[in-house]
Amino acid sequence: MKLRLRYSKLGKVRFVSHRDGARLWERALRRVSFPVAYTEGFTPRPKLSFGMALPTGAESVAEYIDIDLVVGVSIDLDDPTVIDGISDALPVGMDVQVIAERDPSRGSLQTEVTSTTWELAGPGIEPELLEPAAKQILAADELLVERERKGQRRIDDVRPLIRNLGPDSSGTRFVAELNTVGRALRPSELALAAFPGIDPVDVRVLRTHQWTDHDGERREVLSLPGVVTAPDESLSA
Amino acid sequence: MSSLWPQIEPLLPRVQKPARYIGCEDGMVWPEHGGGKVAWLLAYPDTYEVGLPNQGLQILYEILNERSDAVAERTYAPWPDLESELRRTGLPLFSVDTHRSAADFDILAFNLSAELVYTNVLNMIDLAGAPVRSCDRDDNDPFVIMGGHAAFNPEPLADFIDVAVLGEGEEVVGEITEIVHAWITKGRSDRRALLRRLARVPGVYVPSMYEVTYADRADGGQLLAVKPLHSDIPSTVDKRTVADLGDWPYPKSPLAPLTEVVHDRLSVEVFRGCTRGCRFCQAGMITRPVRERPAEQVRTMVAEGLRQTGYGEVSLTSLSTADFSEIEPVVRGVLADQEAAAPRGPDGAAIGCGTTINLPSLRVDAFTVGLAGEVNSGRRSGLTFAPEAGTWRLRTVINKLIVEEDLYGAVESAFEQGWTRMKLYFLIGLPTETDADTLAIAELAKNCVRIGKKYTSRASVTISIGGFVPKAHTPFQWFGQNTEAEFRRKIELLRDATRRAHGVNLKWHDAAASTAEGIASRGDRRVGRVIERVWHAGGTFQEWGEHFDLRLWTDAFAAEGLSLEWYAHRHRDSNEVLPWAHLTAGLHSDFLWDDWQAALAESGVEDCRWTPCYDCGVCTGYGIEHVVASPVAPAGGSQGTGQDLARGSEVPVHLTVKALDGAVPLAGSAGGFS
Missing domain, CATH: 3.40.50.280 (Cobalamin-binding domain)
Structure with a gap:
């Protein structure tokens, strides 16, 4: 049985890095004796795989993990104690929201997810600036930002990475849907480009969705129970 | 709030x-x-x-x-x-x-x-x-x-x-x-x-309830006495010791952090104290007597701790874990408990990668390696031993009674069982050390690589060198620490001796940091002003190589008019009042002095768990006995019973206390230390 879980990462645990998060999951699953499959070989590792890394310091209500169970073992996904048990073994702020069987014909999280939605807030990201900033960037053919990676400074056109921008329904946060193909655009990089002069370190970042594209239809990887997720629902653009 | x-x-x-x-x-x-x-x-x-x-x-x-x-x-x-x-x-x-x-x-x-x-x-x-x-x-x-x-x-x-x-x-x-x-x-x-x-x-020691007197600067400025200010304040403060570790099964809820830490595994303490009697080892001297945790409690604490934390690895900690009386049954019991607790697959087999038991502070002998093999079924990358000194002569001085056959037996056994890398810990700057002792470290390492090459072409041995810093309440508390220059010279000797030795790597700790550590470990209250100055000058995280700066310390010494030489590098005499003389770990000061003299005479003492008492003072003083489950020494190696102390004696080296020019606590004052 192959599982996919959706979980949240909110509050103090937002400062736990992606790498440490993986270690936390291994410990949590061992605490509840979850029948996780292990790799063969000299140093067996649990078969867990994570999706797009969340930047350290960002929060999320849409994180995903794929877990392979030992062949021949299945668990009752309708049993609420399964979700609760794992959530209790995870630190405060990390809670499992959905657990589902994974279609083995589909790809990994890394290959399936084509875009992610973020909410940005903080000093300098003021309500009256949201709409104009979104319009200006969306109307432009290119958006040049200077980025540094591996010690090299270079100017990139990040406009193709931006799918949509706009205020959230409350009009206080900046919502961005960003493509994940190629060299990803960090939410903090976008914030600085959209609101020049801000200190990107002060920007609070929340990931709200991870989207897949199948036959032209865009869907949340796993939608929350009782919630109908319509793409672009919160975007005014 | x-x-x-x-x-x-x-x-x-x-x-x-x-x-x-x-x-x-x-x-x-x-x-x-x-x-x-x-x-x-x-x-x-x-x-x-x-x-x-x-x-x-x-x-x-x-x-x-x-x-x-x-x-x-x-x-x-x-x-x-x-x-x-x-x-x-x-x-x-x-x-x-x-x-x-x-x-x-x-x-x-x-x-x-x-x-x-x-x-x-x-x-x-x-x-x-x-x-x-x-x-x-x-x-x-x-x-x-x-x-x-x-x-x-x-x-x-x-x-x-x-x-x-x-x-x-x-x-x-x-x-x-x-x-x-x-x-x-x-x-x-x-x-x-x-x-x-x-x-x-x-x-409990309250420093402000004691008055410290020093000799005049003209007389050398030595410490004269530390005396209580009031009659109800004890003139000597004695350490606290719990009689039975079984009464204290803590931690019951071990902390498992959200980020990686240096020992990222469960730890369960199997005993406290050590009576091996290694003369350089402060921990072994100040934590006596030996008190073992009941074997059943160890098993329960491991099982509970692993269940609560989700760790897949546990360290059984102590100063010499292979000496735990019931180490073999405990190890087997822990592995059986974990096997029983693992989730089952459809075929009934346990799922997962099993539990790794980590045995730190291993003795140097083949028995120990066998034990390490039993608990470490997966990765066999590296194994660490601590012979501490290069020659048998020097090992009798420090009372680390490992004969070369023990080391080679352990190393052979380890390579045979699939380990490919060994790490050997040594101290330089030990009392009576000669260049022959230092160079013997390189020879030991080369011989170990030679043994390893019989089993794998990848065999390698890393020598890890630390500069010896004498500590309070040990027989070496009277010894003048080597200077930074002397440490560096010895490291250079070893670099030359290992340069062309294939498979031997050399690592060493910063000699300058050892000097600062030495000042602080045997300093008196006057050193406090030095520490305060180093802090004021921004000297935090001094144990981190990239932050350590010896100049901050030497500048502070100069500013306080104190002599680094006097505090760190001077041999002390039996009649000197040591700064910690009013504090005790239960060891008679004449026991420590006699053991220091025995060290200089190259005479070792056996482990008192299994041999007659040397009257160090701890058991009798506290009315606590060693708590060991077995009246006989553990299996393996000459460190248990059967050591032959007469072996390998060479020309004895004598250490004499000599006057050092200008070596007074207060630099620039007249008079000398004799």
């Missing part, structure tokens, strides 16, 4: 590794303050990664939080990036549990296992908002307590701490809590009266 989290949170995106500061560990307590409870802030003056695994701190954290009259939270040294953010924003040191200000606590208790962190202690007191010198604190400031191995010579910190606690803390923290609780209930007035009351608690 409330949480500072809303103010701290915006700083964390600006610092490295912010998960150090969030708490939220598995096993964390959510303490309820108030109601007259004594609030302890347990502080580890190094980074979270180093401090979190500390078992002493975790034990006291639980014991205090189980009490109805106390709460305990934890704090670790903020890295310089967060420190500068805190100072910039005017925020204090805070607890990681509920992010309370350090000022909200009644007691700031430091766990000190080594000396180079002393400047961090001052920095943390300052960040807590309290005056750094204890004499400047008033009734509203926290009491600063130090415990841990370094508390056995607390004199260099005497001006900054209110209280030092000697020995094991399990019982005494309760006694301190009760006294402080009564003081709080009566309205928190007259801090000095409270300190005087605390000074009467066994194991």
Whole structure:
């Protein structure tokens, strides 16, 4: 049985890095004796795989993990104690929201997810600036930002990475849907480009969705129970 | 008082590794303050990664939080990036549990296992908002307590701490809590009266209740006496020792951190104390007698700890774990328990990668390697042994009684079982060491590689060299430490000797840091001003190579008019009053002196667990016996029974106490030490 879980990462645990998060999951699953499959070989590792890394310091209500169970073992996904048990073994702020069987014909999280939605807030990201900033960037053919990676400074056109921008329904946060193909655009990089002069370190970042594209239809990887997720629902653009 | 989290949170995106500061560990307590409870802030003056695994701190954290009259939270040294953010924003040191200000606590208790962190202690007191010198604190400031191995010579910190606690803390923290609780209930007035009351608690040393006298500068400025100021204050402070480790099965809820730390596994302490009698080893001397934890309790603590934390690895800790009487049955029992507890697949087989048992501080013999093989079914990358000295002669001096056959047997057995890399720990700068002893280290390593090549072409041996720093309450407390130049010369000798040796790697610790450690470990109260100057000059995190700067220390010595030579490199005589003479770990001072003389005569002593008593003073003094499950020595190696001390004796080297030019504590003064 192959599982996919959706979980949240909110509050103090937002400062736990992606790498440490993986270690936390291994410990949590061992605490509840979850029948996780292990790799063969000299140093067996649990078969867990994570999706797009969340930047350290960002929060999320849409994180995903794929877990392979030992062949021949299945668990009752309708049993609420399964979700609760794992959530209790995870630190405060990390809670499992959905657990589902994974279609083995589909790809990994890394290959399936084509875009992610973020909410940005903080000093300098003021309500009256949201709409104009979104319009200006969306109307432009290119958006040049200077980025540094591996010690090299270079100017990139990040406009193709931006799918949509706009205020959230409350009009206080900046919502961005960003493509994940190629060299990803960090939410903090976008914030600085959209609101020049801000200190990107002060920007609070929340990931709200991870989207897949199948036959032209865009869907949340796993939608929350009782919630109908319509793409672009919160975007005014 | 409330949480500072809303103010701290915006700083964390600006610092490295912010998960150090969030708490939220598995096993964390959510303490309820108030109601007259004594609030302890347990502080580890190094980074979270180093401090979190500390078992002493975790034990006291639980014991205090189980009490109805106390709460305990934890704090670790903020890295310089967060420190500068805190100072910039005017925020204090805070607890990681509920992010309370350090000022909200009644007691700031430091766990000190080594000396180079002393400047961090001052920095943390300052960040807590309290005056750094204890004499400047008033009734509203926290009491600063130090415990841990370094508390056995607390004199260099005497001006900054209110209280030092000697020995094991399990019982005494309760006694301190009760006294402080009564003081709080009566309205928190007259801090000095409270300190005087605390000074009467066994194991508690209050430096401000003692007067220190020194000889005149013209007479050399030596320490003359440390005497109590009042008749109700003890003239000698004795350490605390719990009689039965079985009564203290802590930690019951081990802390499992959210970020990687230095010992990222469960730890279960299997015994305390060690009577191997290695003369350089402070831990072995000050933690006697040997007290084993009942084997059944070890198994339960391992099973419970693994279940609660989800760790797949456990360390069975002690000063020499292969000496635990029931090590083999315990290891097998732990593995069986974990096999039984593992989830099952459809075929009924256990799922998972099993549990790794880690046995630190292994003895050097083939039995031990067999044990290590039993518990380590997976990866066999590296194995570490500590022969400590290159020749049998020098090993009889330091009483590390390993014959070469033991080492080669252990190494052969390890390569045979599939290990490919060995690490060998050695000390340089030991008493009576000659260049022949130093160079023999390279020969041992080469021979080990030769053995390994029979089994694998990848065989390699890493020599790890530390500079020996004499410590208080050991037979080597009278020995003058090697100079930095001498350490460097010996390292160069070894570099030359191993340069063309294929498969031998050489690593060494910074010789300059050893000098600073030596000053602090055997210093008197006058060294406190040096530490304060180093701290003022920005010298925090001195145990971190990239932050250590010996010039800060030599400049501070010069500014205080003190002689580094006198403190670090001078041999002491039997009639010298040592700065810790009024403190005791239960060892008779004549036992230590006789053992020092035996060392110079190259005479070893056997382990007193299985041989007649040498009357070191500990068991008789405390009325506590060694608690060992087996009356016979463990299997394997000449370190158990059957050692032949007559072997390998060479020309004895004598160590004489000589006058050193200008070597007086107060540089520039007249007179000499004789």
